Amino acid sequence: MILQRRTFIGSAAATLLLTRKGFAMEEIDPNQVYAIIGQMLSAPGKRDELIGYLSEGSAQMPGNLAYDVWRDKADENSIWITEVWKDEASHKASLGLPQVQEAIRKARPIIAGFGARAEVER
Structure with missing residues (x-):
């Protein structure tokens, strides 16, 4: 049941992200899409500065379908990064x-460090 839910959510998210980045679905092979979800920890009080650096560096990356940084609601020094790529080579x-x-x-x-990291597929 959970796998099916993840598959649905992943497919829906990928479709929205591809549309947002201007890619036509026929340009992307869903079997080659590469996605990562990872946690990064900032030094105390430096989370927003870290987010700024990551956001600046993520502009205009060939093959990138989505790069989003999320603030962890439970940890003021933690962020989660979600990345979706056309393929792992990109x-x-x-x-x-x-x-x-x-x-x-x-x-x-x-x-300050790194937490959980997962390469995911749909």
Whole structure:
């Protein structure tokens, strides 16, 4: 039952995200889509600064269908990042982009750690 619910939610979310980014469904192979959900912890009081760096660095990444940063309601220093990519190769390539490297450089001193991380599929 849970798997079916996740499949439905994932499919609906992917459709909305693809439409938002301007991709036509026929351009995306659903069997190749790569998605990650991960938790990142900021140094105390630095969460909004961290979100700013991540948001700046995530603009205009080829193959990116969605990149969203969420504030954890229960932990004032925790964020959750959801990423959806056309394929895993697009995600790996993004790590070499100048704006992503700059965001990592700026964010590194205020990252206190990482929590749960999952690669997900529908």
